Amino acid sequence: MIPAAPLALQPSPPPTLQPPRWQQQWRDAVRDPRALLALLGLDTQAAGISHAAAAQFPLRVPQAFVARMRRGDLHDPLLRQVLPLDDEMRPVPGFGLDAVGDGAAKTADGVIQKYRGRALLIGTGSCAVHCRYCFRRHFPYAEETAARDGWRDAVAAIAADPGIDEVLLSGGDPLSLATGKLAELTDALAAIGHIKRLRIHSRLPIVLPERVDAPLLAWLRSLPWSVAFVVHANHANEFDTAVDDAMRALREAGAQLLNQAVLLRGVNDSVDALAALSERSFAAGVLPYYLHQLDRVAGVAHFEVDDARARALHTELATRLSGYLVPRLVREIPGDTGKRPL
Incomplete structure (x- = not known):
């Protein structure tokens, strides 16, 4: 009996790499x-x-x-x-291109240092959502992102100042970077011994909760510092079950979650809306942190709530909620040593 010839194995086509969802x-x-x-x-x-x-x-x-x-x-x-x-x-007096003095506070490409002990690093100009009230809507990202030279100048500037113990990742939105790029940055920062904390400001877990995926969570767990993660939600309706799941995953990865909202006319300028936002964010495991008065950048005047009304809303909010649910009402003033309470 003649044995059957073995079947010739055809090479499998290479797998098609799918981008993250x-x-x-x-x-x-x-x-x-x-x-x-x-x-x-x-x-x-x-x-x-x-x-x-x-x-x-x-x-x-x-x-x-x-x-x-x-x-x-x-x-x-x-x-x-x-x-x-x-x-x-519509041009409005008092509203300009750099409402918060970012340009004057630049210390290196993509590095802004306004407050003692803290350095803000602009890693990218990209965002998943373009919020019309954005205070950096006129920012010259093409010239001013820290990633232009592979983070070298930014990391060197932070390393040269031993007084910096907290680095803030901002943008744009830092989570618009691929997780591998984030890891490149934090690996470089990890060599700087005087950094104690990392703060991440991102709206992506709110508007695009699938960004909180396994690689991102693994990266968070690997970080050598305490991590504060500041999400940006302005209304209770921004939370749903997918956002809740993302918040839970971030907490389980070791991040302390805080919410920073902007007081916006026609969006959340009522006590009911602000109370619902605090309660809903806390239910998702996010502590209310700041309620910002609008930064007066050109093109956003129609969102502004005047200071007297803002204070009245905040005062009434404090009578309705427990203290830990009441965010601090603040404004950023260029040249100040910190956010100014109202």
């Missing part, structure tokens, strides 16, 4: 104001959208965040945060 969702973000309104069943003519404002500061909003907006409601508090309106194009 959050990066695919990033690419699928809504970028056209008319498309956003159509998704929500809204009339584009009645909305007062500004194509000039969208050209100056483009719309970008993840589908996951759009899904939390109320259909048919032009005044939805989440929609108001991202929709470019005619109001943005």
Whole structure:
């Protein structure tokens, strides 16, 4: 009997590498104001959208965040945060390009040092969502990000100042960087012995919770410092079960979670809205931290709440909630040694 010839094995095709889900969702973000309104069943003519404002500061909003907006409601508090309106194009005295003095506080490319012991590192200009009230909407990211030279100048500037014991990762949004890039940065920072804490400011866990994936959590667990993670949520409706899961995962990875909100007219300028935000964020394991008065950057005046009303809202909020649920009402003043309480 002649033995059968062995079957020739065909080489398997190389596996197709799929991008992380959050990066695919990033690419699928809504970028056209008319498309956003159509998704929500809204009339584009009645909305007062500004194509000039969208050209100056483009719309970008993840589908996951759009899904939390109320259909048919032009005044939805989440929609108001991202929709470019005619109001943005009206010049208002007192509103400029650098409302918080970032330029004067620059110590190296992408490094801003305003307060004693702290250095803020701008790793990228990219964000998953373009919030219309953004105080860095006019920031020259092309010239001023720390990643331009592989972090060398930024890390050297921080290493040269032994008084810096806390580094803040900001942007843009630092979590828009791939986790490998974040690890490159923190590996370099880990060689600096005088750093004690890392603070991460990010809106991605709120607007794109799938960013909190296994590689990111492994990176967080590997960090040699205490980590404060400041999420940016302005309304209770920004939280859903996916966000809750992301917050839980961040806590379990060892991060202390804080929320920093901005007081915005038409979004959260009522005691009911502010109380609901504090209660909902705390239910997700996030401690209310700051309630910021609006930074007066050009194009955002229609969001401003005057100081007298802001104080009245904050005072009433303190009568309604336990003390640990009441964020500090503050404003950033260029040249001050810290955030100024109101």
